Amino acid sequence: MQAINSGDTAWVLASAALVLFMTPGLAIFYGGMVRAKSALNMMMMSFAAMGVTTIIWVLYGYSLAFGKSQGGFIGNLDHIGLSSTLDQVTGAEGHQIPVLAFAMFQLTFAIITVALLSGAIADRAKYGSWVIFVGVWITLVYLPVAHWAFAAQNGEGGWIIDKLKALDFAGGTVVEINSGAAALALALVLGKRDGFKRDPMRPHNMPLVLLGAGMLWFGWFGFNAGSALSAGSLAATAMINTQIATAAAAMTWVAYEKKRDGKATTLGVASGAVAGAVAITPACGYLNPMGALALGLIAGVVSAWAVTRKYKFGYDDSLDVVGVHGVGGILGMIAIGLLATVTANEAGADGLFFSGGTTQLNRQLIAIVAVAAFSFIATWLIATVIQKTIGFRVYRDDELTGLDTTFHAESAYDITGNSNRY
Amino acid sequence: MKLITAIVKPAKVDDIKVALQAAGVAGMTVSETRGFGRQKGHTEIYRGAEYTVDFIPKVRIEVLVEDAEAQSIIDTIVTTANTGSIGDGKLWVTPVEQVIRIRTGERGGDAL
Numbered sequence: 001m002q003a004i005n006s007g008d009t010a011w012v013l014a015s016a017a018l019v020l021f022m023t024p025g026l027a028i029f030y031g032g033m034v035r036a037k038s039a040l041n042m043m044m045m046s047f048a049a050m051g052v053t054t055i056i057w058v059l060y061g062y063s064l065a066f067g068k069s070q071g072g073f074i075g076n077l078d079h080i081g082l083s084s085t086l087d088q089v090t091g092a093e094g095h096q097i098p099v100l101a102f103a104m105f106q107l108t109f110a111i112i113t114v115a116l117l118s119g120a121i122a123d124r125a126k127y128g129s130w131v132i133f134v135g136v137w138i139t140l141v142y143l144p145v146a147h148w149a150f151a152a153q154n155g156e157g158g159w160i161i162d163k164l165k166a167l168d169f170a171g172g173t174v175v176e177i178n179s180g181a182a183a184l185a186l187a188l189v190l191g192k193r194d195g196f197k198r199d200p201m202r203p204h205n206m207p208l209v210l211l212g213a214g215m216l217w218f219g220w221f222g223f224n225a226g227s228a229l230s231a232g233s234l235a236a237t238a239m240i241n242t243q244i245a246t247a248a249a250a251m252t253w254v255a256y257e258k259k260r261d262g263k264a265t266t267l268g269v270a271s272g273a274v275a276g277a278v279a280i281t282p283a284c285g286y287l288n289p290m291g292a293l294a295l296g297l298i299a300g301v302v303s304a305w306a307v308t309r310k311y312k313f314g315y316d317d318s319l320d321v322v323g324v325h326g327v328g329g330i331l332g333m334i335a336i337g338l339l340a341t342v343t344a345n346e347a348g349a350d351g352l353f354f355s356g357g358t359t360q361l362n363r364q365l366i367a368i369v370a371v372a373a374f375s376f377i378a379t380w381l382i383a384t385v386i387q388k389t390i391g392f393r394v395y396r397d398d399e400l401t402g403l404d405t406t407f408h409a410e411s412a413y414d415i416t417g418n419s420n421r422y
Numbered sequence: 423m424k425l426i427t428a429i430v431k432p433a434k435v436d437d438i439k440v441a442l443q444a445a446g447v448a449g450m451t452v453s454e455t456r457g458f459g460r461q462k463g464h465t466e467i468y469r470g471a472e473y474t475v476d477f478i479p480k481v482r483i484e485v486l487v488e489d490a491e492a493q494s495i496i497d498t499i500v501t502t503a504n505t506g507s508i509g510d511g512k513l514w515v516t517p518v519e520q521v522i523r524i525r526t527g528e529r530g531g532d533a534l
């Protein structure tokens with residue numbers, strides 16, 4: 001074993017645990033937002049993502065995402081079964097960490113990305129089909145995109161990070177735009193929930209939604225500051241920027257609501273926090289704090305507006321993965337092209353507002369379009385094949401009954417304590 | 423004997439309970455319920471989407487009383503539950519054929 005930096009290693013290990021914590025947080029965030037009859041199914045989809053993705057990651061996922069690049073598009077199979085990783089280190093000289101710490105950290109990103117998609121198909125996906133979808137989607141969509149944008153290999157790695165040189169600190173493309181575009185495809189293939197726009201489908205437990213949003217906010221520090229892969233000033237920059245943008249967007253989302261609807265809602269403040277964290281994700285390591293504040297203030301308003309578009313266009317992205325993650329990710333990627341400054345990160349770039357011209361902005365736009373288009377098309381194909389073969393959408397009767405009893409033989413609540421006697 | 427059934431605002435239940443105890447009522451039953459009357463439902467907003475909630479939470483109060491006491495108990499409930507605003511609820515009275523205390527088998531007025 002080569003020498004490792006124990007401080008950096010400790011931070012990446014802790015960050016991996018923080019990011020994993022986000023997925024149960026997402027389960028609670030989403031679970032509270034659906035109707036009580038399918039709350040467990042909603043949460044189960046996130047837990048299935050944790051299980052399936054981990055198995056794939058060990059078998060070949062890590063290798064395809066971070067193995068030696070094959071032309072910038074995908075990794076090789078040198079690390080199948082996490083082989084040739086046990087005694088290896090990664091990272092810059094003096095900041096080396098065990099490869100397995102990095103592999104664990106990256107695994108948690110893959111998990112939450114696919115778990116995010118479940119929000120677009122709430123209350124109407126066959127559970128078994130979802131489990132299969134998770135495996136196929138991670139393999140055919142997540143692993144390539146993660147390779148493109150995360151696998152830096154001295155100029156010979158993924159094409160977005162090493163050739164295009166678009167900047168994405170913690171997953172604006174890989175996690176946010178990827179999940180947003182895939183969510184739109186899923187929502188279109190599975191169709192609208194029975195009663196969409198007709199019946200009230202209000203969140204069944206708002207305190208759960210707020211708890212989940214809080215868990216996400218907390219875990220996001222690992223997501224963003226952990227992406228520095230070292231316990232230094234860059235991690236500190238990423239962390240404070242995350243806090244600033246998340247807080248700012250929470251406030252502007254409800255301010256926008258107050259003006260539009262007359263009331264500031266708890267769902268709004270929770271959604272705004274997530275929208276701000278999403279937007280700052282790619283940018284947290286490249287902006288200064290005032291840049292993060294500007295991005296957060298804008299992200300809250302834009303996402304609050306974006307989530308209402310589904311009613312206009314008629315797609316049932318039930319829990320607004322497109323409006324929050326897709327739109328927020330795009331905002332964050334564009335913000336790098338405008339607000340990035342090398343004073344925040346000398347390995348970054350200067351954006352348009354810092355005399356950097358449009359070079360970086362153009363790179364960011366190419367990355368946005370490439371990832372969104374690939375993710376949407378590939379996801380649409382995968383979901384369509386599943387729908388045409390084993391079926392993806394549940395039977396209408398099961399949908400009306402609720403997925404908890406249909407797929408899991410359970411119900412989320414037994415308030416009386418003795419309801420089984422009636 | 424009479425059964426007095428009142429649908430009231432949840433916030434008024436405690437006041438009614440105190441008033442009925444003061445009036446000497448021996449027992450009452452309450453249940454959480456939902457419905458609509460002239461008040462209709464209300465509107466809730468989630469991420470900008472308005473949802474009309476038709477059934478509003480209310481509390482149903484049921485009290486069994488002797489015929490002679492009925493009018494004063496009714497007055498007590500109506501006075502206490504009244505706020506003057508829409509949605510105060512309703513009260514109705516039904517004749518009761520028989521009442522039995524299960525433990526002892528007492529019947530009629532003795533069972534109240």
